[in-house]
Structures are given as C-alpha cells and as structure tokens.
Amino acid sequence: MNHDHTHPHHHGPALSGAHDHVFLGDNHTRNEKRTWLVIAITATMMVVEIVCGSLFGSMALTADGWHMSTHAAAMLIAAFAYLYARRNAENPRFSFGTGKVGDLAAFGSATVLALIALLIGWESLMRLQNPVSINFTDAIIVASVGLAVNLVCALLLHEDHSHHSHGHVHGAHDHNLRAAYLHVLADALTSVLAIAALAFGRLLGWSFLDPVIGIVGAVVIARWSWTLMRDTGAVLVDYNAAEDDLGPEIRRIVEAEGAQVQDLHLWQLGPGHRAAIVSVAAEEMRPVAYYREKLSAVPGLSHLTVEVEPSHA
Missing domain, CATH: 3.30.70.1350 (Cation efflux protein, cytoplasmic domain)
Structure with missing residues (x-):
C-alpha cells in the first residue's frame, strides 16, 4: 500500500516549504480589520448613548446603549478569533491549521445571539403586562441614530462573494464574519422595528405595539441564531451537507x-x-x-x- 499527502492547489498565503497548513479564508486580514473598525464604531456609539441617556433622563437611550454593548461584546469574540487564527496559523500543534477557529467563535457568538433574542422576548412580554410610558420623540431619535450606525457597520461586514476566487465552492463562507454581521443586523432590525412601533404609537396611541413588535424581532433573531449554530456546528463536527457535490x-x-x-x-x-x-x-x-x-x-x-x-x- 502506498500513500501520500499533497496540497493540490493552495489558496492560503504562500509559505516557504512545500507543505504548510494555513487554511485561513481569502479575506482573513481584511475581515479582521473591518471587525475591529465596527467594534470601535459600536463602542463609541454605545458610550455616547449611555452618557446622553443618563444626562437627558432618557430610558430609551440608556437601554439601547446597553443593548449595543452585548452586540459589541459578541463582535469582540469574532475579532479575537481572527487574531488568534492568524497568530497561530503556522503553529504545528494545530494538525490542520486554524481555519476552523472562526467557526468555533461563530458558534459561541450564535449562542449569545440566542440569549439576546430571549432577553428581548422576555422584556417585551413583561412590557405587555406592565406598559411603560414612552417618550416617543426621544425614542424615535435614538432608534434612528442607532439604525444609521448599524447600517454603516453592516456595509463594512457584508461578505461580498464576487471577490472570492472560489466563492462557488461549498463552505467558502466566513462564518466568523457572518456572526459579526448578524449581530449588527440584529441591532439594525431592533432599531427598524422600534421606529415603526414608536411612529404608530405616537400617531395612533397604540403603546402595546412596541412590545408586540419586540416579540416579532426576538423570533427573527432567534431564527438567525439557529441557522448560524446549525451551519457552524456542522463544520465543527465534520458534517457534510447532502447537497455537497x-x-x-x-x-x-x-x-x-x-x-x-x-x-x-x-x-x-x-x-x-x-x-x-x-x-x-x-x-x-x-x-x-x-x-x-x-x-x-x-x-x-x-x-x-x-x-x-x-x-x-
């Protein structure tokens, strides 16, 4: 019996030596830089919201600030995963390189996303039972600024497959980037839903809309978190999809x-x-x-x- 190993064609960074184990995604460095940039933007916005909320006595501002902090923390998981994977790319203790570190981080991040969905859902249910008086003007301004910031961040983190040299390949997705993107998107979604609820609440006096729409948002975010867990979990346990050719x-x-x-x-x-x-x-x-x-x-x-x-x- 004769057997041999090879790298037929390797898309990672070229190293000296015929047989390296660097299996990072095509845009690893770019995605890492963008994730740190998004964390910086989110953290700045979060501090501004919490400080202004305290100064102006706006519960909406303060609450949104703390909500942003949970997403910023989850994005830190992604950023550190990029850093760790890059620094240990040539560490021989990783038998097949550090390419899956991002999937491990994304799985952890998906768990955080599920918890955020549960918290939003729970808080919305509580508010249905005990309605809170809302300062509509204040809250609409907060939600609009939050949405603008999130859309900028979402653009930065959007994975563009037209630049993939092998984007058609099954499993070419950078799940770590996708996790960070979903956190920004979840934040944007809560802002959009809040604006809609507040606008209707202000026009028609339907204060119950805010918690009802909150529950809708929680369901959507929970669904995203489940698909992310399913896809990253599959990579972690070496599961091959049925449609894999x-x-x-x-x-x-x-x-x-x-x-x-x-x-x-x-x-x-x-x-x-x-x-x-x-x-x-x-x-x-x-x-x-x-x-x-x-x-x-x-x-x-x-x-x-x-x-x-x-x-x-």
Whole structure:
C-alpha cells in the first residue's frame, strides 16, 4: 500500500516549504480589520448613548446603549478569533491549521445571539403586562441614530462573494464574519422595528405595539441564531451537507480511471478549504501521484491524502 499527502492547489498565503497548513479564508486580514473598525464604531456609539441617556433622563437611550454593548461584546469574540487564527496559523500543534477557529467563535457568538433574542422576548412580554410610558420623540431619535450606525457597520461586514476566487465552492463562507454581521443586523432590525412601533404609537396611541413588535424581532433573531449554530456546528463536527457535490466529484474522477473508491473522508479546514482522504483500490496499480494529479482539478480541495491498494477482484 502506498500513500501520500499533497496540497493540490493552495489558496492560503504562500509559505516557504512545500507543505504548510494555513487554511485561513481569502479575506482573513481584511475581515479582521473591518471587525475591529465596527467594534470601535459600536463602542463609541454605545458610550455616547449611555452618557446622553443618563444626562437627558432618557430610558430609551440608556437601554439601547446597553443593548449595543452585548452586540459589541459578541463582535469582540469574532475579532479575537481572527487574531488568534492568524497568530497561530503556522503553529504545528494545530494538525490542520486554524481555519476552523472562526467557526468555533461563530458558534459561541450564535449562542449569545440566542440569549439576546430571549432577553428581548422576555422584556417585551413583561412590557405587555406592565406598559411603560414612552417618550416617543426621544425614542424615535435614538432608534434612528442607532439604525444609521448599524447600517454603516453592516456595509463594512457584508461578505461580498464576487471577490472570492472560489466563492462557488461549498463552505467558502466566513462564518466568523457572518456572526459579526448578524449581530449588527440584529441591532439594525431592533432599531427598524422600534421606529415603526414608536411612529404608530405616537400617531395612533397604540403603546402595546412596541412590545408586540419586540416579540416579532426576538423570533427573527432567534431564527438567525439557529441557522448560524446549525451551519457552524456542522463544520465543527465534520458534517457534510447532502447537497455537497465534492464527494461525488472525487468518486467520478477516480472511477473514470477504472479504479474503485474504497473509503472517502471529507471535511472542512477553513473558509473555502476542504480536506479529503481517498482510499483507492485498483487492479492495475498506478502511482499515488497519478490520482493526485487527476484530483488536483477539484475546486476548494486544499489538502489531499491518497492511498492505493491492489483490488482483490
């Protein structure tokens, strides 16, 4: 039995040496810088809101400030994950590099998002039972400023797949960036819903609308958090989606050569990077390099181990 490892085509930063394990996403550094910028904007806004809220006696301002702080804390998880993954990209203790650190961070962040949804839902239910008097003008101004800030941040964190060299590859998403983006979006959504509720409340005197719309927001945010948990959890436990076409593609290439795929393992290494272990059985034994070369055309396959055994047919 002969087996060998290779990186058919590696999209990470080039290192000296033929075999590195850097599986960071294409835009790792750019995304890291943008996340820190968004944290700076959010933290500044948060301090301004809490200070002004205290000075003007506006509960809406203060509450929004503290609400922003939870999202800022969650975005710190993303920022530190980028930093850690980059600093340890060549640490040999990570057998397959640090590409999945972002998924681990995003899973943690999704948990925070779920808690925020629960808190918004709970607070809204409490307000339905005990309505709070709302200073509408104050609150609308706060929500509008908050929304403007969040939209700027959302633009900064939006993942543009047109710039992906292999954006079509299954698993090319940077879940860490997506987690930070969803936190900004959740904040923006609560601002939009608050503006709508306050506007109607002011025009029609429907103060019950604020908590009712709060519950709607909580449900939407909970749904986002669930999809993020599901997608990042799948990466962490090496689960391959049913619609993933990498496995069938590898089988097709090997079996077109008259060989049999005895065993195939596929997993995600980082955004846009996949690994495979392919065990090939063939009557006519070909060298490992032959199959490796054939499989080098598979997009997004960044680490490949091939073993060839004689078939006992």
